[in-house]
Amino acid sequence: MKRVLISGGAGLIGSNIVQALCRHGGYQVIVADNLWRGKIEYLEPNGRPLINIKRDFFNLDLTSYRNCLTVTRDVDIVIHLADVVAGIDFVFSNQYFVFQQNIEINTSILKAAIKNNVEKFLYVGTACSYPADKQARITKTPLKEEDAYPANPESGYGWSKLMGEYELGLAADEGLIEASILRLHNVYGPPSEVDPYRSQVIPALCRKAVEFPKSEFLVWGSGRQRRAFVFVSDVVDAILRSLDYGFGKGVIQIGPSESISIAEVAQKIKKISGKPINIKFDLSKNEGDVDRKADSSKAKRILGWEPQVSFDEGLEKTYQWVANEVGRYSNG
Numbered sequence: 001m002k003r004v005l006i007s008g009g010a011g012l013i014g015s016n017i018v019q020a021l022c023r024h025g026g027y028q029v030i031v032a033d034n035l036w037r038g039k040i041e042y043l044e045p046n047g048r049p050l051i052n053i054k055r056d057f058f059n060l061d062l063t064s065y066r067n068c069l070t071v072t073r074d075v076d077i078v079i080h081l082a083d084v085v086a087g088i089d090f091v092f093s094n095q096y097f098v099f100q101q102n103i104e105i106n107t108s109i110l111k112a113a114i115k116n117n118v119e120k121f122l123y124v125g126t127a128c129s130y131p132a133d134k135q136a137r138i139t140k141t142p143l144k145e146e147d148a149y150p151a152n153p154e155s156g157y158g159w160s161k162l163m164g165e166y167e168l169g170l171a172a173d174e175g176l177i178e179a180s181i182l183r184l185h186n187v188y189g190p191p192s193e194v195d196p197y198r199s200q201v202i203p204a205l206c207r208k209a210v211e212f213p214k215s216e217f218l219v220w221g222s223g224r225q226r227r228a229f230v231f232v233s234d235v236v237d238a239i240l241r242s243l244d245y246g247f248g249k250g251v252i253q254i255g256p257s258e259s260i261s262i263a264e265v266a267q268k269i270k271k272i273s274g275k276p277i278n279i280k281f282d283l284s285k286n287e288g289d290v291d292r293k294a295d296s297s298k299a300k301r302i303l304g305w306e307p308q309v310s311f312d313e314g315l316e317k318t319y320q321w322v323a324n325e326v327g328r329y330s331n332g
Contacts, residue, residue, distance in 0.1 A: 001027060001028045002026060002027050002076045002077060003028045003076045004027050004029050004030065004075070004076065004077045004079060005030045005032060005071055005072060006079045007032050007080045008080075009029075009033050009043070009079075010039055010042050010043055011033065011081065012189065012191060012192055012232055013081055013232060013235055013236070013239075014038065014079075014081045015038070015042035016189075016236045017081075017236055018050050018051060019045070019050055020236050020240060022051070030051075030057075030075065031057050032060050032062060032067075033057075033082065034059060034060060036084070039191070042191045043057065062108060064108060065108040068109045068111070068113075069112045069115065071112075072116045072118055073116050075116065075118050076118065077120045077243070078109065078118055079122045079124070080109055080122065080124060080164075081124050083106075083161065084101040084102055084157075085200075086197065086198040086199070087197070087198060087200050087201070088200075088201070088287070088288050090197065091157045092286045092288075095157070098156050098157045099160045101160075102160035102161065103160050106123075106163065106164035106168075107167065110167060110177075114176045118177060120177070120178045120179075122179075122180040122181075122182070122239065122242060122243065123165060123179065123182070125161045125162070125182065125183040125184065126184055127143070127183060127185045127186070127253065127255060128161065129148055130143055130147060130153065130158070130289075131153065132154035134292075135290060135291060135292045136290050137291065138224075138226060138290060139293075142294050142295035142296075143253070145250070145252065145298060148162060148165075154289055155288075165183070165251060168181060178248060180242045180248075181250065181251045181252065182251075182254050183253040183254065184230065184253070184255065185228040185230050185255025185292070185294050186200075186228060186255070187229075187230055187231075188202040188203070189231045189233065189321075190232070190318060190321035190322075191321065191325075194206075194326060202229065203318065205217075205265060205266055206318060206322035207326055209272075210319075210326045211326065216280060217278065217280065219281050219282065220281075220282050221281065221283065221286065222281055222287060223261060223262045223281050224261055224262075224290070225261065225287040225288060225290055225291070226259035226262070226291040226293075227259055227292065228292060228293040229314070230256060230307060231307070231311075231313075231314035231317075233309055234254075234307045234308055234309055237308070238303060241303040246302065246303060249302050252298050252299050252303065253294050253296065254294070254296065254299055254305065255294030255296060256294060256307050257295065258293055259292065259293040263279075263281075265315070266279050267279070268311075269319060272316055272319045
């Protein structure tokens with residue numbers, strides 16, 4: 001059996017990958033996560049652990065090279081998802097912290113993987129790494145992988161994730177490790193962080209709708225900013241395909257070719273909720289890049305990947321999950 005380490009494996013994407021690999025068979029799955037946003041319960045759906053928690057789960061700080069040496073020992077494949085990220089307010093209010101932490105995490109785990117002779121390293125990057133000027137206006141032209149350079153991301157988060165891509169590329173070019181790099185657009189779906197301080201836009205708006213009218217439904221920014229959202233099961237599919245076909249192929253971005261405004265997302269959530277919500281916009285808040293969408297032709301050509309879950313379907317599933325989660329905490 002292949003021994004696979006998933007860093008950040010107790011989060012949104014990671015827990016879904018753990019579940020998929022366990023269903024697939026042929027893998028012994030190990031998870032490393034400091035539980036800053038991930039949760040052990042995500043690895044125990046319906047109270048049934050996906051992995052042997054005592055043996056194969058490590059609650060560790062992955063900025064530590066020593067810790068990374070521990071979790072990469074005797075591992076065949078690393079799927080590296082761990083990073084520091086949260087909602088847009090946190091990212092832009094803590095740029096040095098986010099950048100510094102992610103650089104240390106990326107460097108420590110890659111260095112340890114190479115030291116421990118890990119065969120393959122799959123890195124998950126972000127569309128936030130594209131240059132600010134290429135996301136500064138509404139456009140009909142989807143971004144291509146090569147559009148990341150000349151580099152000029154808007155945030156320290158985007159820079160840190162781009163440097164992770166670059167560092168892994170250097171190691172792969174020197175034959176130190178086999179590399180697969182996926183650059184993801186905005187991922188959403190269950191299980192999501194719903195904490196107001198750490199949640200991202202879709203779960204945050206779903207939570208506000210669930211809690212309305214006890215709290216107001218406030219959208220950060222003008223709502224005109226647009227994103228290309230990709231449902232988590234489609235991201236899992238891309239990662240599984242990349243394990244078979246994505247190594248040595250450079251950066252492959254994963255996302256839809258159409259974007260949607262946050263104001264439209266808010267309207268859709270209002271409709272799902274069935275509540276007479278008064279949508280308000282807080283123009284004092286940072287709203288990030290204006291627009292970005294993905295040219296996924298490389299993903300289709302190399303991985304045979306295309307999005308399968310429509311935005312409306314994925315949003316409905318996410319809203320219902322958030323509603324259940326908020327209700328659970330309210331009752332408990």
